[in-house]
Every structure is written in C-alpha cells, then in structure tokens.
Amino acid sequence: MIITSLLDTDLYKFTMMQVVLHLFPAANVEYKFRCRTPNVDLVPYVDEIRREVRKLCGLRFNEGELDYLRQMRFIKSDFIDFLALFHLNEKYISITPSPKGNGEIDIYIKGPWLHTILFEIPVLAIVNEVYFRNTQQQPDYSEGRERLRDKIQLLGARPEFADCKIADYGTRRRFSGRWHEEVILTLKDGLREQFAGTSNVFYAMKHGLTPLGTMAHEYLQACQALGPRLRDSQIYGFEMWAKEYRGDLGIALSDVYGMKAFLRDFDMYFCKLFDGARHDSGDPFDWGERLIAHYEANRCDPRTKVLVFSDALDIPKVLQLYERFRGRCKLAFGVGTNLTNDLGYNPLQIVIKMVKCNGQPVAKLSDSPGKNMCEDKAYIAYLSQVFGIEQPAEEEVGK
Incomplete structure (x- = not known):
C-alpha cells in the first residue's frame, strides 16, 4: 500500500480545505492530470494505480492524526470535527487510458471541492511510485x-x-x-x-x-x-x-x-x-x-x-x-x-490541475507559459485580456 495515511500530503491542502469548508462549501470543481514528460507509457499501470487509489479511499484520519492537526494554531475545531468524518470517495475520480492511444492516461477528479481537494498530492505520489517500481525494480539507492x-x-x-x-x-x-x-x-x-x-x-x-x-x-x-x-x-x-x-x-x-x-x-x-x-x-x-x-x-x-x-x-x-x-x-x-527523486533516473513531470470551478473554466497564466493548463482557448484569451497578460502561443495552450 503506497499511501498509508491521509496526512501523507502537503500542508497547504489542509489550510486551503479549511477555507473551502468555511467560505466555499458548495463549490464544485474539476481537476485534470497531465504528464509533461514525453514518450512515457503509463497505460500498463492503470489497473495498479486504480487499486492504490481504492486503498487510498479506504483511509480515515485516526485520533493521533487529528490531535496533531488540532495542535496547529490556525486549525479550527469545526474543521477537525469534519476531518473526523472525512474520507475520499472513489466515485469522484476516474483513471483510464487516453483515447489518443499514445501511452498517456486520463485522470479526472470531479465533485465537491471540499470532498476532492485531498486527491491531488497522494494520487500524484501513487502514479510516480507505481511507475518507478515497475520500471526500476532494483533502484540504485547508493547513487x-x-x-x-x-x-x-x-x-x-x-x-x-x-x-x-x-x-x-x-x-x-x-x-x-x-x-x-x-x-x-x-x-x-x-x-x-x-x-x-x-x-x-x-x-x-x-x-x-x-x-x-x-x-x-x-x-x-x-x-x-x-x-x-x-x-x-x-x-x-x-x-x-x-x-x-x-x-x-x-x-x-x-x-x-x-x-x-x-x-x-x-x-x-x-x-x-x-x-x-x-x-x-x-x-x-x-x-x-x-x-x-x-x-x-x-x-x-x-x-x-x-x-x-x-x-x-x-x-x-x-x-x-x-x-x-x-x-x-x-x-x-x-x-x-x-x-x-534524484537517483539517476528521469523524474516524471506530472501535475494535477484544477480546470473548472462551478462549471466555469479556470486557468493559471504564469510567467512560465509551459505550466499553463487550460483547453478553453476563448477563456484563455478573455483571462489574458482582463489581466493584461500577453496571450501564450497557441501550441502552449493546454500543455
């Protein structure tokens, strides 16, 4: 089992999740996975990734973990009460081979933001570990x-x-x-x-x-x-x-x-x-x-x-x-x-990004255009105009 605790994620997931609970509990979102590393075939590992995600969805926070979070000065008691009942639901995530037939896989996470926000980090960690334990079965830990x-x-x-x-x-x-x-x-x-x-x-x-x-x-x-x-x-x-x-x-x-x-x-x-x-x-x-x-x-x-x-x-x-x-x-x-991930192997450049909120496209237009990830060209153009941003080249949109 790759992920054994729901705490095996980044702190900002919990700090954002508390904001969602208090201010945006009704928001619905959609996330999308992308592997930016060329010529990587993840399709053979789809079933294994699904099994690991199913195990992830069986996890709950235990009392020791909740007590640890409770000690953080910025975590509020009602959020701890919510986490005591929380689990990730498998119905909100789909993992399939891409119809493009090029070795890519599609991972979509769709549902209430409050109930999907904790998927991103452990799912990425799962994809990485499944891939490397299959392609590097005798890792060079000494290196x-x-x-x-x-x-x-x-x-x-x-x-x-x-x-x-x-x-x-x-x-x-x-x-x-x-x-x-x-x-x-x-x-x-x-x-x-x-x-x-x-x-x-x-x-x-x-x-x-x-x-x-x-x-x-x-x-x-x-x-x-x-x-x-x-x-x-x-x-x-x-x-x-x-x-x-x-x-x-x-x-x-x-x-x-x-x-x-x-x-x-x-x-x-x-x-x-x-x-x-x-x-x-x-x-x-x-x-x-x-x-x-x-x-x-x-x-x-x-x-x-x-x-x-x-x-x-x-x-x-x-x-x-x-x-x-x-x-x-x-x-x-x-x-x-x-x-x-520096053992001498080429690390995977994989991301899971939010692409919709409440049915509306959302996007990041950073100072590194290759990080942008939105397939709605009209929205990219509108967002760029509103914020006075030079629109990325067409081939970069949706990367």
Whole structure:
C-alpha cells in the first residue's frame, strides 16, 4: 500500500480545505492530470494505480492524526470535527487510458471541492511510485544517497551561508514513500538547523519537523469563478484568505496571473498585511528584485518580509539566490523533485490541475507559459485580456 495515511500530503491542502469548508462549501470543481514528460507509457499501470487509489479511499484520519492537526494554531475545531468524518470517495475520480492511444492516461477528479481537494498530492505520489517500481525494480539507492550527501555538503560548505535553510517540498513527485522518508531523515541529521522542515504533514508529525505551506494555485484559480468579478479575483482570494486566517499563514502566491498582475493587485494594504510571497514560475532573480522594489515603493521594509522560492530548485540555484538576496529580505527555499527523486533516473513531470470551478473554466497564466493548463482557448484569451497578460502561443495552450 503506497499511501498509508491521509496526512501523507502537503500542508497547504489542509489550510486551503479549511477555507473551502468555511467560505466555499458548495463549490464544485474539476481537476485534470497531465504528464509533461514525453514518450512515457503509463497505460500498463492503470489497473495498479486504480487499486492504490481504492486503498487510498479506504483511509480515515485516526485520533493521533487529528490531535496533531488540532495542535496547529490556525486549525479550527469545526474543521477537525469534519476531518473526523472525512474520507475520499472513489466515485469522484476516474483513471483510464487516453483515447489518443499514445501511452498517456486520463485522470479526472470531479465533485465537491471540499470532498476532492485531498486527491491531488497522494494520487500524484501513487502514479510516480507505481511507475518507478515497475520500471526500476532494483533502484540504485547508493547513487541517490551519494547525490544527497553531495547536496548536504554543498549547502554547508561555506560558513557565511550557515543560515541558508531549505525545506522539503517533494511529496508529489517523489521516487517512493520509502525514499522520501530516508531523504527527510538524512537532511534532518545532515543539515540540522539548515533544514527548515517539510511540506509533508505525515513526516512532519512522525519525525518532529515543522510542517510548511499556505496556499496553492487552485485556490486563486477557483476564485475566478467564486469571486464577484473576474478582474478582482486575485484581490478577492487574498481578502478571503485574510478573513479566514487573520494574519496567520501570510505567504501570498504570486504567479497565477504573472508577476505584473500580482504587483498591480498586491497593493500597500496587502504588502503590510501579508508576511511575504512565494515564487513558482519565471526568472527567480528578476522576481526577487521586482518584489523588493515593490515593497520599498509601498513603504514596507523588505528586510521584514519573506521571499519564498520553490520553482524547480536545486542546491546550486538555492545558493545563488541566497547570495543575491541575503540581508535584503528574509529567505525561504522549498526544494522538491531534486531532493526526493534524484537517483539517476528521469523524474516524471506530472501535475494535477484544477480546470473548472462551478462549471466555469479556470486557468493559471504564469510567467512560465509551459505550466499553463487550460483547453478553453476563448477563456484563455478573455483571462489574458482582463489581466493584461500577453496571450501564450497557441501550441502552449493546454500543455
């Protein structure tokens, strides 16, 4: 059994889920799976993936897990009561070979947002582990351990970088749950204070680490359908988040509509209200410079704000970013696939993205067009016009 606990997911799933319970309990959504890695045949593993998802749907939160969540200052008692009754329902997910006959598989998740939000991360982890345990039946863990040791040594090589910390953000694309846990324990022992924690709630609970996360793209995408006006959907999302958490969990995601649109909406009020922002697409150096300048223009000392970098990071890039921005702001780095799936094999670039909310298309138009995932060209064009975004090339729409 690949997933053995419903806590084996990222913290931001629970923080978003609580917002959904309190503010959007009637919302209905649709998610879609895509593998961006070319020439990968997942069809032979469809039945195995289905069996693992069926086991996932049989899980419940136990009292120890609920008690752990209850200790988090931002988790409210009625949400814990809801989770005590919660389970994932298999009727909301379908897994089939693609009719294209090219080795792709179709995974659709459709249903109430409140009852489907926890599918994404464990399903991606299942697809990854099923694929790799079939294609790499004798994994080269010694190679993975050597690579991980090199990363730890590189991070600790220069005394002046001693306060450069990283966190594990690698649940969704991990090689396996077993390897993920070994990576976390190795980082904990090898980095000590330089290991900030993990986005994975289960391993945070099991190993006494800090769980990390706030919001993901799906939250701001859903606000396109849930807010009063499309143009104000990003502002609406930030306001509803602040309404729920009252200053806690104050890291805003910046790339649903690109940096230009984010800065336009992230005015002085939000600059002062939120603790910082997270980068997840586009040039991270440019993003950091623009955000620091934006804080200064809005009478905020950037040295009091957190810049979180989390886009396809490796340790050399972490150190480059740290060297550029240290002393100018607070820094946080979330490293994913490069930690949890670096054994010498080509990792799968797989995603599950929200594509509809309440029957309406929703989309992300980030500063990395290849991350966009919406097949409704008319909606992409309209969204681009509303937010003043250069429309992606036709071949990029729906990637």
